Amino acid sequence: MGSADAGELARSLAWGVVVPRGVPVDGGVLHGCPGSPCVAAIGAFDGMHAGHRQLLDRARRDAASRGLPLVAVTFDPDPSGILGPEPQPALLSRDDRLRMLWSTGVDGILVLDFTAAVASLDYRRFMDGLAATLGLASVHVGEGFRLGAGGEGTVARLAAWGAGAGVDVFGHRLLALDGSPVSATRIRRDVAAGDVQEARRLLTRYHFSHGTVVHGRGEGTSFGFPTANVVCPAGSVAPASGVFGGYVVVDGLAWPAAVNAGLPPTFADGGEGASGPLLECALVGFSGDLYGAAVEVMLTEELRASRRFGDVGDLRSVVLGNIEQVRRRLGEAPVRLEGPR
Ligand SMILES: Cc1cc2nc3c(=O)[nH]c(=O)nc-3n(C[C@H](O)[C@H](O)[C@H](O)COP(=O)(O)O)c2cc1C
Numbered sequence: 001m002g003s004a005d006a007g008e009l010a011r012s013l014a015w016g017v018v019v020p021r022g023v024p025v026d027g028g029v030l031h032g033c034p035g036s037p038c039v040a041a042i043g044a045f046d047g048m049h050a051g052h053r054q055l056l057d058r059a060r061r062d063a064a065s066r067g068l069p070l071v072a073v074t075f076d077p078d079p080s081g082i083l084g085p086e087p088q089p090a091l092l093s094r095d096d097r098l099r100m101l102w103s104t105g106v107d108g109i110l111v112l113d114f115t116a117a118v119a120s121l122d123y124r125r126f127m128d129g130l131a132a133t134l135g136l137a138s139v140h141v142g143e144g145f146r147l148g149a150g151g152e153g154t155v156a157r158l159a160a161w162g163a164g165a166g167v168d169v170f171g172h173r174l175l176a177l178d179g180s181p182v183s184a185t186r187i188r189r190d191v192a193a194g195d196v197q198e199a200r201r202l203l204t205r206y207h208f209s210h211g212t213v214v215h216g217r218g219e220g221t222s223f224g225f226p227t228a229n230v231v232c233p234a235g236s237v238a239p240a241s242g243v244f245g246g247y248v249v250v251d252g253l254a255w256p257a258a259v260n261a262g263l264p265p266t267f268a269d270g271g272e273g274a275s276g277p278l279l280e281c282a283l284v285g286f287s288g289d290l291y292g293a294a295v296e297v298m299l300t301e302e303l304r305a306s307r308r309f310g311d312v313g314d315l316r317s318v319v320l321g322n323i324e325q326v327r328r329r330l331g332e333a334p335v336r337l338e339g340p341r
């Protein structure tokens with residue numbers, strides 16, 4: 001576990017990136033004033049992973065060669081909640097997704113309200129509406145992408161629609177690593193299983209979770225390691241279990257931390273399940289009251305599996321050992337992140 005530099009931590013959070021205020025347009029909100037005509041890239045973009053970045057790069061090159069602005073077209077809420085039995089847990093909140101999209105240098109972001117009515121639109125009507133709103137010159141999606149009622153708007157059908165509408169449609173080959181496509185679904189699984197390093201590879205940044213510090217059982221301090229019990233929003237992605245090294249960001253300072261994900265197995269029978277993922281964080285070098293604070297937690301390396309201890313004294317010495325491991329590897333001084341939040 002090497003200490004992360006301020007640049008990588010800030011980039012992982014899109015720290016300091018400000019998305020222009022949106023103006024309502026037909027069916028959604030447009031951020032930025034890109035002008036018309038334009039080039040568009042369409043998708044949910046949860047995670048803004050390496051595949052999404054590659055797609056946006058291709059679209060940006062096309063836009064540059066045409067001398068046109070690039071607009072990312074995305075949806076809110078995530079279509080999975082309308083199209084599937086229940087919403088997929090999210091790697092990024094809506095605002096983080098927009099900040100991260102904006103940080104890639106797009107000229108505009110159109111956030112379409114994804115309602116049941118939009119989901120049931122025929123793909124040709126959807127595309128006609130998009131073309132009328134944005135003045136499309138070309139559209140970029142990944143191969144296998146579908147939109148419109150029943151997912152009938154495949155890349156081939158979108159291209160046929162485009163041929164009639166004067167819009168070039170590109171269905172790009174998906175970026176694959178180790179033989180399978182990089183996807184938000186794959187990264188959600190990696191994070192949930194605690195493989196935060198694999199998630200970092202596919203995201204090209206650290207995954208992080210927002211959360212609020214709540215009161216725990218209050219025993220950590222007597223064990224010699226006060227912990228900030230961070231509850232993340234229901235429906236956000238975090239490891240189900242495990243002990244990690246990483247950072248907790250408080251007021252623009254990223255503090256090294258040793259973190260237990262999930263209910264502690266030693267005390268789990270006494271604990272109520274939290275509303276969202278729970279991250280118990282022992283911040284290194286920090287002293288102060290964090291109750292009620294909104295923080296971000298970034299896990300950089302798994303240290304060990306979380307386990308049940310028969311003896312609280314053993315738990316205490318193992319946890320103190322983990323905290324010492326983090327102190328040695330990440331130091332005890334916070335990393336300052338520059339810019340507004
Ligand atoms: C780095 C770290 C590792 C931990 N590992 C375990 C573990 O393996 N098993 C376990 O039951 N609890 C583990 N815990 C959770 C502690 O049991 C818990 O933080 C402590 O009981 C204090 O809880 P409280 O803040 O609710 O009072 C760990 C906590 C930290 C910070």
Ligand SMILES: Nc1ncnc2c1ncn2[C@@H]1O[C@H](COP(=O)(O)OP(=O)(O)OP(=O)(O)O)[C@@H](O)[C@H]1O
Pocket residue numbers: 042043044045046050051052054055088140141142143144145172173174175176181182183184185186
């Ligand atoms: N690996 C990839 N390489 C290139 N483009 C991709 C890749 N994955 C997705 N895309 C494209 O990026 C856009 C946004 O992706 P989207 O969020 O819909 O897919 P995803 O990451 O595969 O998510 P999920 O796993 O939840 O389906 C879409 O046009 C999609 O086809």
